Amino acid sequence: MLEKAIKGSKVYYGWMLALLTLIGVGFGFYLWQFNSGLGITGLSRDVSWGFYIAQFTFLVGVAASAVMLVLPYYLHDYKAFGRITILGEFLAVSSVTMCLLFIIVDLGQPTRALNVLLYPTPRSVLFWDMIVLNGYLLLNLVIGWKVLEAERNNVHYPMWLKPLIYLSIPWAVSIHTVTAFLYCGLPGRGFWLTAILAPRFLSSAFAAGPALLILLCLFVRRISKFDPGWEQIQSLAKIVTYAIILNVFFFLCEIFVVFYSQLPEHMDHFKYLFVGLQGKGSLIPFMWTSMILMVLAIILLVPSQFRQNETVLTIACIAVFIGTWIDKGIGLISGGFVPNPLHYVNEYAPSFPELMITIGVYATGFFILSVLFKIAVTIKEELYA
């Protein structure tokens, strides 16, 4: 099937070439970081995780959201999603790949990464995260590939695949739960130390992932002869609607607990993010933008006549995606580290090389996504067009 990815239009080649260039540039900057150390990033003693780990966290969510297609189709027999589950699975594959790359580029000693396997330490959440992420990657790759292959040959997929498909459902939930546990089990970090963190992660993931999928479906509809289907897109839109409402609700629950209890250790981080602390607050505009976008998205998604309008839906999905991305990709990590445990407010901003490496990783993910989607769409075109 891989040959389908090689033949394409000029635009396709141009796009792939552009991605390859970005990958190359990102890799160049990574070599610099590899040789001189993580000092070329904006990270510090106080904010010791930054942009890389934030992107990793966000993308785990995008990956997990494939379950929102798989679950209705396989568990509730919602046939319509059968057309597009493959797109969700392939999105998951490319997202998890980016997650793993972001972890690698964040390591101080990447050549020792295998120590996690050589000295397995089950009490460390990172150990479990590594297992669930790699497992999820494998599951989606195998399931996606086999189902697509069977579809192309007009046969039913092999029966041994069924248990794997069922397994992939709780597995998807686990990847984001375990990722939340990385943060919410740390005693001294009031911002993350809350049981709502995992549910918040899941709700924002189930909003951001399907929103991206809708955008991808609309895009596929426009550029290819394969139509993922308006009904499918509308069902996804309902999922996005409920998920983003839940996400905002969970956030408000957290805000209530933190500010009604007035516990400084929990409050100070929110203050830093939304109004500034000790005169510092570089993230204030971002955080408010995120909030406004999420509320705007709710307004645009709840009334069905809005949601059914393609333009409005597109705008709403972009708002959901950017809003949740800022929340997790910018606020979540910095917010947890500022103020630091000794109550100093030392801020963080990513450096230029750090951004270039990040773009390089995203480009790699999009390259993989493009290859996989190209294959899937070409096969679907042959089947449905």
Place this chain on the structure above:
Amino acid sequence: MKSSRRNFLKIAGITALGVGARPAIDTIAAVGGRGPTEPEPILKQNEKALTAKQWAMVVDTRKIKSEKDVAPLYEACHKIHNVPDMPIKRHEIKWIWPEQFHHAFPDLHSEFLSEKIHHTTFPVLCNHCENPPCVRVCPTKATFKRESDGVVVMDYHRCIGCRFCLAACPYGARSFNFFDPREHIKEINLKFARRTKGVVEKCNFCVERLAEGIEPACVEASKGILTFGDLYDPESEVRKLIAENFTIRRKIHLGTSPAVYYIV
């Protein structure tokens, strides 16, 4: 290798290093290059080595009159442990350093505080917690708590630089090597390991000195401000000080049970 490197470190950490750097190298050679018929080398603990169930430290802050009284502690530790002087503040490496009360004890801070406490600087360092979160989160056991004496130590050769332990330590006691530290060491001490870029480091309660039977460098340099001893020995100096004075520890509500006590 039959005896893993970890076991080697455990034993050698308290023995070979105690006799100096040279024999340590010989021991490595012996473990690595042993023929099939040769017997396993026997690693013995230095007879003079200091031992304890849980090492602890008491800081008598009443004796700190000015910054000058405590400056030698930082100097002594950083010098013998090859702690670099990084040019950029955010990359700073520190094993023991001064903090004001409201930074050292943010949860105990109040607006109205005794003038004396307000002006005292408190030496802070790794607390060698009895229930250390940094050890819990480390995915490679590069940070571990020695069963023999409760010291939380690091294996710089195993650390992957994931910095999970920096997120987990509620005391900011850990530093990460953002750049190669070796270019920034003022005076190299060849008897102690230097670190590479990309690994974490922190105070090790001077395990290399305990193995030789001497007290930690900061304690030695402190002229009685710091006292070191076994927390579970009722006769130890630290226990006597804790019994006779009111002491506080940093952020005990987190359940980490720090082994550094402060008399205020």
